[in-house]
Structure formats: structure tokens, C-alpha cells
């Protein structure tokens with residue numbers, strides 16, 4: 001199982017995630033209580049293991065902003081969190097080549113009347129035909145935000161909509177040590193991603209929670 005520990009704001013937490021077995025760490029450039037600047041991330045990444053993936057999370061669809069941040073910060077991947085924009089993914093692939101891992105986020109709205117299953121299916125069909133995208137991350141969205149919500153979506157309802165997608169699927173949204181095994185059992189993803197569920201406080205990771213989350217992500 002590929003494991004990404006997201007929304008890191010300091011070197012100690014990112015190193016801890018790596019030490020405990022995470023495959024990737026994330027840094028949020030999107031507006032958030034965990035938002036970091038390119039300068040902060042540029043100071044952190046040189047001290048991380050070279051084998052650890054370093055993913056920047058972007059809400060913007062401004063290609064130049066993403067490219068400049070990628071080049072300045074030592075990232076290995078970008079997570080496109082601001083909606084599906086195939087042109088943006090293609091342009092980033094063209095500009096950054098194989099050096100970048102491109103993760104496309106899609107959302108499951110947990111409040112309101114959205115027809116999530118149909119929308120998710122539609123987006124996955126488009127993504128399946130798009131070579132520029134390496135993997136898909138499905139995350140919860142609610143009135144308060146579209147990332148780091150700490151709220152899980154209805155896995156049973158999503159299961160069917162996700163089943164036809166044969167690419168790399170990463171599940172996020174409200175995952176915690178207590179529910180990670182159930183999420184994996186329900187959705188059989190390629191990877192998992194967490195931000196608030198392993199924190200002691202916003203932007204600060206908790207060693208015990210990290211340990212339990214990573215242990216719970218292992219196959220049984």
C-alpha cells in the first residue's frame with residue numbers, strides 16, 4: 001500500500017513520516033490552516049530521503065505558478081486539487097516531463113445534493129484515457145472546504161462508482177488510525193492519504209497516530 005502523509009509544515013514531521021514507513025509526504029500550497037510557502041518547502045526537502053516522494057498540493061490552475069513552485073522546492077510530484085482540468089495536466093507533463101508525478105484529485109461532496117456517483121464516473125472515464133495523469137486521489141468536499149476536511153465520504157456508495165477504474169486510486173478524506181483498515185477493505189485502493197487524522201494540532205503530526213495509521217494500512 002502506497003501511503004502519503006499530507007499537510008506537513010516542518011522538517012521534523014516529514015522526517016518522522018519517512019522513518020515510520022510513509023512513501024510520500026505532502027505540502028499544501030492551497031489556502032489552508034496548514035498552508036506552507038515555496039521557501040519553507042525548499043528549506044525542508046534537501047533534508048529528506050531521496051526515495052521519499054515529495055508532493056505539492058495545488059488548488060490553483062495557474063500552470064506557471066505550479067511549474068515555478070515545483071522547480072524551486074525539490075518536489076517530485078504535484079497533486080492537482082482544484083478540479084479536473086486535463087489541459088493543465090497535459091501542459092504540466094509537457095513542461096516537466098517524466099520528472100513529475102501528477103496526481104489528479106476528484107471530490108465526493110458529503111453535504112448538499114450532488115450526484116457524486118455519476119460525476120465521479122464521468123471524471124474517471126476522462127482520466128482513464130489521459131496519459132498525463134499518473135494516479136487519482138478521491139477526497140471529501142463539504143461546505144467548509146475541499147481538502148483537509150477530516151470528514152470521510154460514504155465508501156459503500158462510492159465503491160461501485162470507483163470499481164471500473166483500473167488505474168492507481170488513492171483514497172483520502174477523514175481517514176484515521178481507527179478507520180483506515182475499514183476504508184481499505186471497502187475500496188481496495190492502491191494508496192491512502194491523510195492529513196488531519198494523524199495530527200496533534202493543525203500542522204503538527206502526532207507520532208502515535210502516525211504509527212497506528214501506517215500499521216493499519218498494511219495488508220492483513
Ligand SMILES: O=C(O)c1ccccc1NCC(=O)[C@H](O)[C@H](O)COP(=O)(O)O
Pocket residue numbers: 006007026028030031032033034057059079081139145146147148149150151172173174175193194195196197
Ligand atoms: O490538508 C489541508 O488542509 C488541505 C487544504 C486544502 C486543500 C488540500 C488539503 N490537503 C490535501 C490532502 O491531500 C489531504 O491529505 C486530504 O485532503 C485529506 O485530508 P484529511 O481529511 O484531513 O485527512
